Amino acid sequence: MQKAIAGLFLHGPWNLAITVVTLAFLAWIAIPIIRWAILDGVWTAGPQACAAENAGACWAFIGAKLRFILFAFYPPDQQWRPALVLAGLVLLLTLSAIPCFWSVRLAGVWFFAFIAIWILMAGTLGLPRVSTNQWGGLPITLAVSIAALVLAFPLALVMALARQSKMGIIRTLAVGYIELLRAVPMIAVLYIAMLILPMALPGGSMLDKLLRAQIGVTSFASAYLAEIIRAGLQAVPHGQDEAAAALGLTRIHTLRLIVLPQALRAVIPAIVNLSVGILLNTSLLAVIGIYDLLNAARASATDPQWLGFYTEAYIFSAVVYFAISFLASRYSLWLEGFLKTSQHRP
Amino acid sequence: MFARAVSWIGPFPFRQAGLLLGVIAIFWFLGNNTLSTMERAGLTPGFSFLSQRANFEIGESVIAYAAGDSYGRAILAGIANTAKVAALGCLLATLLGVALGVARLSGNPLLSRLVQAYVEILRGTPLLLQLFLWSSLFQHFPAPRNASSLFESIFVSNRGVFVPSFGFDGLPATLWIPGFALVLLGGWTIARKMFFGTTQYGLKMTALLLALFVASILALKLTGFTPTTEIPAKGGFNIRGGLSLSPEFAALLIGLVVNASATIAEIVRSGIQSVRAGQWEAARALGMKPGQIMRLIVFPQALRVIMPLMTSSYLDLTKNSSLAVAIGFPDIVSVANTTANTTGQVLEAIALIMAVYLGINLAVSAFMNVYNRKIALKGALVR
Numbered sequence: 017m018q019k020a021i022a023g024l025f026l027h028g029p030w031n032l033a034i035t036v037v038t039l040a041f042l043a044w045i046a047i048p049i050i051r052w053a054i055l056d057g058v059w060t061a062g063p064q065a066c067a068a069e070n071a072g073a074c075w076a077f078i079g080a081k082l083r084f085i086l087f088a089f090y091p092p093d094q095q096w097r098p099a100l101v102l103a104g105l106v107l108l109l110t111l112s113a114i115p116c117f118w119s120v121r122l123a124g125v126w127f128f129a130f131i132a133i134w135i136l137m138a139g140t141l142g143l144p145r146v147s148t149n150q151w152g153g154l155p156i157t158l159a160v161s162i163a164a165l166v167l168a169f170p171l172a173l174v175m176a177l178a179r180q181s182k183m184g185i186i187r188t189l190a191v192g193y194i195e196l197l198r199a200v201p202m203i204a205v206l207y208i209a210m211l212i213l214p215m216a217l218p219g220g221s222m223l224d225k226l227l228r229a230q231i232g233v234t235s236f237a238s239a240y241l242a243e244i245i246r247a248g249l250q251a252v253p254h255g256q257d258e259a260a261a262a263l264g265l266t267r268i269h270t271l272r273l274i275v276l277p278q279a280l281r282a283v284i285p286a287i288v289n290l291s292v293g294i295l296l297n298t299s300l301l302a303v304i305g306i307y308d309l310l311n312a313a314r315a316s317a318t319d320p321q322w323l324g325f326y327t328e329a330y331i332f333s334a335v336v337y338f339a340i341s342f343l344a345s346r347y348s349l350w351l352e353g354f355l356k357t358s359q360h361r362p
Numbered sequence: 363m364f365a366r367a368v369s370w371i372g373p374f375p376f377r378q379a380g381l382l383l384g385v386i387a388i389f390w391f392l393g394n395n396t397l398s399t400m401e402r403a404g405l406t407p408g409f410s411f412l413s414q415r416a417n418f419e420i421g422e423s424v425i426a427y428a429a430g431d432s433y434g435r436a437i438l439a440g441i442a443n444t445a446k447v448a449a450l451g452c453l454l455a456t457l458l459g460v461a462l463g464v465a466r467l468s469g470n471p472l473l474s475r476l477v478q479a480y481v482e483i484l485r486g487t488p489l490l491l492q493l494f495l496w497s498s499l500f501q502h503f504p505a506p507r508n509a510s511s512l513f514e515s516i517f518v519s520n521r522g523v524f525v526p527s528f529g530f531d532g533l534p535a536t537l538w539i540p541g542f543a544l545v546l547l548g549g550w551t552i553a554r555k556m557f558f559g560t561t562q563y564g565l566k567m568t569a570l571l572l573a574l575f576v577a578s579i580l581a582l583k584l585t586g587f588t589p590t591t592e593i594p595a596k597g598g599f600n601i602r603g604g605l606s607l608s609p610e611f612a613a614l615l616i617g618l619v620v621n622a623s624a625t626i627a628e629i630v631r632s633g634i635q636s637v638r639a640g641q642w643e644a645a646r647a648l649g650m651k652p653g654q655i656m657r658l659i660v661f662p663q664a665l666r667v668i669m670p671l672m673t674s675s676y677l678d679l680t681k682n683s684s685l686a687v688a689i690g691f692p693d694i695v696s697v698a699n700t701t702a703n704t705t706g707q708v709l710e711a712i713a714l715i716m717a718v719y720l721g722i723n724l725a726v727s728a729f730m731n732v733y734n735r736k737i738a739l740k741g742a743l744v745r
Contacts, residue, residue, distance in 0.1 A: 023471040034470045042476065182372040185382050196716075199677075199723040201684035203695055204715050211708045215399040216392035292486075299488035303688050310491055326498040334487045334495070341486035 088152025152307030172241035197239035248279035440697030459626025
């Protein structure tokens with residue numbers, strides 16, 4: 017405590033000046049925000065109270081539209097289904113975050129989880145059908161981002177290996193794929209998936225809109241993931257390959273048993289960071305008309321009864337996004353430390 | 363020559379050629395389908411539509427454009443708008459980001475924590491959300507009549523930001539921007555000199571840029587352009603005169619700058635921290651002053667870490683400017699999108715978008731490669 021105070025006020029006049037200026041700035045920024053959000057905020061009342069002359073933030077609006085922001089146009093009487101999906105996703109994510117559960121089996125669990133999510137959301141096996149056009153909100157944001165990462169993984173692995181390969185044509189194809197996707201904005205990739213893909217597929221075969229968006233997000237993610245995996249591959253010393261060759265292991269075995277485990281382990285924190293990036297980028301689905309969390313929040317402010325509370329809607333969804341990415345970034349820091357210490361164990 | 367080609371192809375040349383053929387076949391198949399779909403829709407593939415009249419307005423553009431000009435000109439206006447927001451964005455994001463990065467490293471825990479919170483919040487929320495929030499904030503700003511003003515010359519209202527303009531008749535009114543950037547750069551350099559006693563190099567650079575700027579203004583004046591200055595003023599229902607930044611442009615620019623500055627702050631911090639403490643100690647043992655150490659020892663080494671990362675955050679900012687389409691600023695994506703909607707030439711419009719961003723990427727990375735080679739380690743000890 018004393019040290020903290022010393023850090024703020026001692027160490028010469030410059031430090032004191034910086035403290036004072038920073039405090040003044042903080043007050044200048046924070047006081048209006050606190051007044052707007054808390055002191056003048058309307059917590060429980062109808063739209064009339066929010067429309068009053070000097071009313072601040074209308075949090076009652078969030079309360080009234082919470083269902084819509086979280087689940088968008090999913091039929092209200094069926095909303096236990098997306099809620100269940102959400103709970104399941106959170107549970108699975110939590111379990112996957114614990115290193116002692118890491119194995120190839122986990123990929124299988126996720127695979128079946130996605131089938132279960134599809135059945136639950138779309139409604140086969142006796143549940144009433146719900147078209148993907150009605151899906152939306154937080155479950156879609158989470159499911160699309162996670163599925164993008166999971167599906168991108170094999171593609172990215174192949175691309176990263178191809179980029180390192182001694183075979184010129186294969187290397188060039190991989191470089192072309194990765195660099196092209198990394199050079200263009202995600203909107204362009206989404207446009208291709210949404211608009212050109214249906215034209216390019218034979219005879220008017222119509223892919224589902226959400227599926228097309230998933231293809232776009234996945235291919236975008238795979239290019240970035242490929243570069244991360246390549247970095248991991250480069251971090252494995254050549255001596256490891258040589259030692260494996262000396263033991264008589266084949267190329268495939270060397271890769272599977274020696275190189276990949278080390279390479280992937282080295283880039284796990286980077287992959288966690290990329291996942292946050294994908295989650296945040298998934299908000300671009302709003303541009304192509306899919307009701308993910310951001311778009312649902314935006315649409316909630318177009319309700320004639322509660323018209324125009326955009327700022328509150330955005331702040332609420334920002335809090336949700338921030339909570340997820342903050343947890344993930346703290347986890348990534350912890351993981352970095354964990355992997356470093358566990359590496360030195362005999 | 364032949365041996366080189368063989369060693370480039372490497373093992374399994376025939377299987378590789380087969381794979382290449384397979385990829386080509388897939389693209390040929392997809393392309394054929396696209397062509398027949400377009401034919402069914404009554405569209406002729408190709409870029410001839412670019413010379414047709416475009417009957418839509420573009421809210422604002424750097425180059426002259428009016429409804430009725432060709433689609434090609436509309437696309438050019440979109441490209442110019444993207445270039446404008448990207449160039450200004452990179453410049454301002456660098457200034458803000460470097461300042462924040464240094465503030466993060468300052469010994470003052472309050473300042474350092476504040477910057478940390480800023481960085482975490484901005485990197486933990488989607489950029490699109492931030493842009494929506496900025497543009498929704500602009501709608502909450504007062505009407506022009508009650509616009510808040512700074513020195514009665516900069517006005518902020520829900521119709522946009524109004525700043526004094528300085529320019530030449532017949533030339534775009536954004537010419538004051540390099541001057542403004544130079545003033546910021548100069549201020550920053552002088553501040554650094556006061557606080558750290560460093561940056562002879564920075565002073566020289568600033569002086570050089572300033573001389574260039576003054577010289578170009580003089581050259582313009584001598585070649586017959588009349589300089590004009592205009593200070594905006596409240597008049598009736600709007601603010602007149604000066605240079606106005608539309609709410610869309612201002613929201614996009616602020617959003618991109620604030621977002622990128624968080625990344626740049628982290629890059630600057632990690633760059634400076636990547637220089638090992640031993641370097642500071644060794645330099646101190648040689649009797650160098652802190653300012654000298656920063657300038658001669660730490661900064662050049664940090665720059666090697668910083669520059670490639672800065673390049674990619676500039677490219678990110680440029681790519682992110684494509685989100686303009688969501689908040690109504692007519693950048694290349696937005697104009698190409700409108701073009702695709704009115705002509706139906708979706709394939710060509712998206713190809714144009716891709717070509718523009720690929721071009722920017724290639725140009726920037728070519729330039730940065732030259733620069734990187736200049737600052738790279740030289741000599742036999744290179745690993």
